[in-house]
Amino acid sequence: MATEATRHGARIGVDVGGTNTDLVLECASGIYYHKVPTTLKNQSIGVVDGVLAICAQASLDPAEVETIVHGTTTATNITIEHNGSDCGMLTTEGFRDILHIGRHKRPTNFSLHFDVPWQSQPLVRRRNRIAVRERIAAPGGEVAVPLDEAAVRAACALFRKRELNSVVIGFMFSFLNDTHEQRAKEIVLEEMPEAYVTLSSEVAKVIREYERFSTAAMNSYVGPKTAFYLRDLEARLRGAGIRSKLRIMQSNGGISTVDACARRPIHILMSGPAGGVIGGAAEAVMAGTPNIITVDIGGTSADISTIPGGAVKVMNARDTFVSGHPVLAPMIDLVTIGAGGGSVAFIDEAGGFQVGPRSAGSEPGPACYGRGGVEPTVTDAQIVLGRLDPDMALGGSLQLDAELSRIAVDEMIAKPLGISVTEAALGIIRIINNNMALAIRSNSVARGVDPRDFSIMPFGGAGPLHGVALAEAVHARDVIVPVAPGITAAVGLLKSDLRYEHTDAVIRELTRADAGAVAQINAQAAALRDKVQAELDADGIDRAAQKIELVAECRYAGQGFELRAEMPELLTLENKAGVVASFHERHHLDYGYSYPEAEVELITLRAIGSAEARRMEAARIQTTDGSSPDRALMFSRRTTFDDGRTLQTPRYDRRRLFAGDRIEGPAILVQHDSTTLVPPGYLAEVLEHGNTRIRAIGA
Incomplete structure (x- = not known):
């Protein structure tokens, strides 16, 4: 090292x-x-x-x-707090309300009372969406109606009057010809030199005007503050x-x-959770366990991702929604719910016992922080149950007040429900675990993945306290706790490659493509490759270290959405059949059937440029010499487990455990960044890098 x-x-x-x-x-x-x-x-x-x-x-x-x-x-x-920039938008005459209309989808099919996010929380208010005369014709991309430049300047005057500093430009068929969008941008910057401008053809050069406009609008909505x-x-x-x-x-x-x-x-938009998934996948390699379900539980949320065979999944573009708005940007496949150590427990107006999604965050934080918070949280419940030691948080650098936790749980939950403080605290833990188990099933069982073939990998500051309970709830094989659970997402950042992606609309029949069509596809692929290569060059990456992959996004003729297929570096009349076969195979894998004789259309080309970064590698720890793990024993305290039993439970300093050490529950493994709960009937085994496998005794 x-x-x-x-x-x-x-x-x-x-x-x-x-x-x-x-x-x-x-x-x-x-x-x-x-x-x-x-x-x-x-x-x-x-x-x-x-x-x-x-x-x-x-x-x-x-x-x-x-x-x-x-x-x-x-x-x-x-996006969560809905406090982005007030945006102005320039769009084609007659299409001002695309962002409002959307796809006529109902978020809840059988409910008369539902929220439509793209209407109730619009990224661009209707009064700021200005339509101008222009038209690009399909399918060739010719200019049918020239851009009305005077109308663009008039719209800019209106934007200035309304003090809008962020502008979205989305014209029909700009994915075929972006000349009008580029000229409109030039005019906007002449009239509003400080404006933050987004072109739909720059962020999502693909078909489907609603998703393209929404992606561009989201970019301008979050852009100024993020930049x-x-x-x-x-x-x-x-x-x-x-x-x-x-x-x-x-x-x-x-x-x-x-x-x-x-x-x-x-x-x-999913920068934070992505690091955790990458870190979890790397930990799985160290543990020799390819099938894992990562559960990143922090103070505010829980991020869940299923990783089969060690392969991190990227969501299909049609499934990438952020705060209810479609965003055509590649994202790791994960589910996020409001479940964390700071999730607030409360009794709702109907008398129901709820936990989250609202969080106490770090200010004021859980009641035990002593910063003015009076509502009970998951962390407070863990303290009441004796699973977190108030004098050991962050290695003793964060002093917690157990009495404030007990008061919060008692006053807000136990007394209103007529139960004991311990029962109330157990209820908080059971509810939050059930919420997370449902999210795990939505990312596994609901997609045809059997959790019984997977290990739960809990991390984040709160993760290892919940790992075994979640494994029991979804019948997972075992639990793998990373070396530094509370820092796993940060570790993942040092195990990630540089990566750039660009897309271009290439709408061609692939099955019957002739030499002319193949030549055009190759020309567009070369232009995409040049764009990606330019970004890698600008980042100082040697050409020898650059890797550029082409992906063909295809569909059956008349189908609604595309799937990815393998694309050769240079398409020929001879190898195009391989692209078609790759699409059929992917369709069968995703849907369980395919139509090998049907026409296949190429819709979008995607170029993915990457450069491998140096991987951070955890050193192997000392192997046990056969001595007792009691060398790591710190002290014992009473701890209440999910079955309601309160037992005298030893605490072990995880840093002093050796590879090969085995500790039977009940036990708690303590380290600076997190705490691991080993319930009765479970065995924790320390692996060679200091990570830990927890499984039922006899399993």
């Missing part, structure tokens, strides 16, 4: 959550982990403070840090003497530059 880090500069991964900011540092002297509270008013303050603190912990000059990889929830939070945050963070790092390259985790599991993410923040 030291040799690897000596050859290369130090690197830091920083993952910002709703409650804590997690950091991991890889340098010549080893790997260091750290947590600091998230500064909600400006996350960059906490990031800089955390970077300086972890460098001090390692006695490292911050100037020696080569790269900082950052997972951020800034863009995500904007400000990223550039502010970069400036604050420079001001603190940190000259590192700053890279940002994208929703697809790859990393990119600040400039690219500031221009296209739609690619970092």
Whole structure:
């Protein structure tokens, strides 16, 4: 490890959550982990403070840090809190209401009372959507009606009057010919030099005007604030003497530059959760367990992803919705629910016992934090049950007040329901576990995946306290706890490759494509490859280290949506049959059937450029010498388990356990960033890197 880090500069991964900011540092002297509270008013303050603190912990000059990889929830939070920029929009005459109409889909088919997010929370208000005369003709992309430039300038005058600083430009058929969108952008920047401008043809050059317009609108909605945050963070790092390259985790599991993410923040809407999935997949490799279900439980939310055979899945573009709005950006396949350590328990107006999705966050935080919070949370319930030790949080650096937890659970839950404080706390844990189990099933069973063939991998600060209960609920094989559960998402940031993607609409019959059609497809593929290569070049990646993959998105003639198929570097009349066969195979895999004799259409080409980053590798720990794991025993305290039994339960310092050590439950494994619960009837076995497998005794 030291040799690897000596050859290369130090690197830091920083993952910002709703409650804590997690950091991991890889340098010549080893790997260091750290947590600091998230500064909600400006996350960059906490990031800089955390970077300086972890460098001090390692006695490292911050100037020696080569790269900082950052997972951020800034863009995500904007969509959740609905506080993005007021946008203006220029669109084709007659199509002003595309964003309102959508696809005529009902979010809840059989309910008369439902919310339509794209109408109740529009990304661009109707009064700010201005239609102008222009028309590109299909299918060839010829100019049918020239752009009315005077109308564009008049719209800009209206935008200035309404103090709009973000503009969306989405014209019909611009995916065939973007001339009008590009000219409109030039005019907007002449009239409004400081405007943040998004073209639909730049962020989603594909068919389907609603999804394309929605993607462009989302980019402009989150763009100004996200760009400000990223550039502010970069400036604050420079001001603190940190000259590192700053890279940002994208929703697809790859990393990119600040400039690219500031221009296209739609690619970092799921930045935070993506790092956890990548980190979980890497931990699975170390544990020799290819089938895992990652459950990243932080202070605010739980992010769940199913990884079969070690392959991280990317969602189909038709399924990528953010806050109810379609966004055509590649994203790792995961489910997020409001379930975390800070999730608030309450009795609703009907007398129902509920937990989440509202969270106490870090300010004021759970009642036990002593920062003014009076509502009981999941963390408070864990303390009441004796599963979290108030004097051991974050290695003792965060002092918690157990009495405040007991009062909150008693006053808000136990007394209203006429039950004991212990029963109320158990109820909070059971409800939150059930909510997460339902989400796990939606990402596995509902998609034809059997959890019995998978291991649950819980991480995040709260994850390992829930791992065994979740495995029981979904009948998973066992539980794998990562080396540093509370920092796993940050670790994943240092195991991610650079990644860029570009698309182009190429609507051609593939089965019957002649030499002319094949030549045109190759020309568009070459242009896409050049775009991706230019971004990798700008990032300083040697051509020899660059990898560019082409993907064909195809469908049967007349079908509604596309599936990905393998695409050769150069398409020929001879090898096009291989693309068609790849599509048939993918269709059969996804739907259980295919039509080998049917016509196949090529709809979109996608170029994916990547460069492999240096992987952070955890060192192997000392193998047990046959001595008792009691060397790691700290003390014992009374702890209440899910079956209602309260038992004297030993605490073990996880850092002092050796590979091969076995600990029978009841037991609690304590470390700085997280706490692992081993219930009665379960056995925890320490693996070679310090990760832990928990399974039922006799299983």
